[in-house]
Amino acid sequence: MTDYEPHPEKKDGKRVLIYLLAFFVVFASVDAFFFYKALTTNTGTVSDNAYEQGLRFNDIINEAEKRLENAP
Numbered sequence: 001m002t003d004y005e006p007h008p009e010k011k012d013g014k015r016v017l018i019y020l021l022a023f024f025v026v027f028a029s030v031d032a033f034f035f036y037k038a039l040t041t042n043t044g045t046v047s048d049n050a051y052e053q054g055l056r057f058n059d060i061i062n063e064a065e066k067r068l069e070n071a072p
Contacts, residue, residue, distance in 0.1 A: 047053060053060075
């Protein structure tokens with residue numbers, strides 16, 4: 001009779017490979033889902049002159065503050 005018993009939690013190469021592949025499959029699936037949602041929920045152009053509005057942003061803020069100061 002031998003006293004040798006294999007280690008019960010010994011990981012073999014196939015199990016590690018399966019875990020590694022499963023990780024990348026889940027990762028790729030989540031990436032694909034986010035890619036799909038990004039393309040299907042794109043609303044397009046919000047404003048035709050966004051650049052000009054951005055340049056005038058401080059002027060718009062100043063006008064709003066002046067209106068608040070002059071409000072009754």
